[in-house]
Amino acid sequence: MTTTRKIAFITGAGKGIGLETARGLGNKGVHVVLGVRKQAQGEAALQTLRSEGISADLLIFELSKAEDQQKAFDFLNERFGRLDILVNNAGIFLESESTSKPVTTTAATLDMDTLRSLFEVNFFSTVSLTQKLLPLIEKSTAGRIVNLSSIKASLALNATPGSLVYDVKAFGYDASKTALNAFTIQLAYALRNTPIKVNAVHPGWVRSAMGGPAADMDEKEGSETSVYYSLIDENGPSGGFYFKDEVLPW
Numbered sequence: 748m749t750t751t752r753k754i755a756f757i758t759g760a761g762k763g764i765g766l767e768t769a770r771g772l773g774n775k776g777v778h779v780v781l782g783v784r785k786q787a788q789g790e791a792a793l794q795t796l797r798s799e800g801i802s803a804d805l806l807i808f809e810l811s812k813a814e815d816q817q818k819a820f821d822f823l824n825e826r827f828g829r830l831d832i833l834v835n836n837a838g839i840f841l842e843s844e845s846t847s848k849p850v851t852t853t854a855a856t857l858d859m860d861t862l863r864s865l866f867e868v869n870f871f872s873t874v875s876l877t878q879k880l881l882p883l884i885e886k887s888t889a890g891r892i893v894n895l896s897s898i899k900a901s902l903a904l905n906a907t908p909g910s911l912v913y914d915v916k917a918f919g920y921d922a923s924k925t926a927l928n929a930f931t932i933q934l935a936y937a938l939r940n941t942p943i944k945v946n947a948v949h950p951g952w953v954r955s956a957m958g959g960p961a962a963d964m965d966e967k968e969g970s971e972t973s974v975y976y977s978l979i980d981e982n983g984p985s986g987g988f989y990f991k992d993e994v995l996p997w
């Protein structure tokens with residue numbers, strides 16, 4: 748299929764910030780491919796977006812499965828021959844039910860299984876998907892990669908008494924997103940002589956399943972930073988860490 752629309756692949760697009768990011772991009776004329784691991788959730792999301800006039804496809808996609816990463820490459824390659832926008836949105840928080848609930852483990856006590864699980868999804872699988880899809884992003888005239896990080900990834904803020912995150916640490920989640928920030932910086936450097944732009948974004952504290960009911964932003968507002976950095980033009984930044992237009996400290 749040849750299309751003049753930009754093509755975006757959004758992981759974890761069945762609910763939360765990912766679904767709103769798909770809606771936001773779709774409303775701006777982007778063809779959105781929803782990566783969703785649960786069939787029923789994916790079909791409901793696809794049907795809703797299409798009923799709103801958004802051009803969309805569904806790919807049943809579990810981020811941590813190598814075969815699903817290959818399936819994503821094959822689908823995008825066969826349908827479009829390129830990828831313009833990759834939103835690495837899928838992520839997990841395991842240290843409490845949601846970030847609205849207190850975390851009782853610390854860097855002194857967190858068990859290795861939980862730490863490894865967090866890194867598997869939030870870091871290793873995200874890096875490996877990005878590397879897998881990079882040949883397709885290189886075929887775009889203006890490839891964009893948006894990594895959903897978190898303000899909790901900021902080493903500078905974690906080390907600063909009185910900062911927003913100083914007293915709400917979740918070691919495994921925070922460290923997995925710090926690693927994702929390192930990937931963002933290094934991938935942007937590796938691609939510095941190409942048109943591809945790679946940025947890390949903090950969506951805000953969002954009332955999704957992960958953010959929980961105490962969070963201060965709705966999912967639509969939480970998608971705005973992802974949508975914005977997916978659509979930056981050739982003068983936009985690469986290798987940065989942002990919440991809306993605010994530069995966050997690494």
Ligand SMILES: NC(=O)c1ccc[n+]([C@@H]2O[C@H](COP(=O)([O-])OP(=O)(O)OC[C@H]3O[C@@H](n4cnc5c(N)ncnc54)[C@H](OP(=O)(O)O)[C@@H]3O)[C@@H](O)[C@H]2O)c1
Pocket residue numbers: 758759760761762763764765783784785808809810811835836837838839846868895896897898949950951952953954955956957958959962
């Ligand atoms: N909410 C916040 O306040 C906040 C703040 C900072 C950063 N973030 C980041 O923003 C991103 C989106 O979070 P959210 O708040 O929308 O959370 P959410 O409502 O929990 O949604 C997470 C999405 O990721 C998917 N996912 C998780 N593991 C996956 C896997 N292995 N394979 C495929 N999909 C997977 C989930 O699918 P299922 O429905 O199948 O579980 C879900 O669609 C995350 O990376 C998160 O770390 C969120």
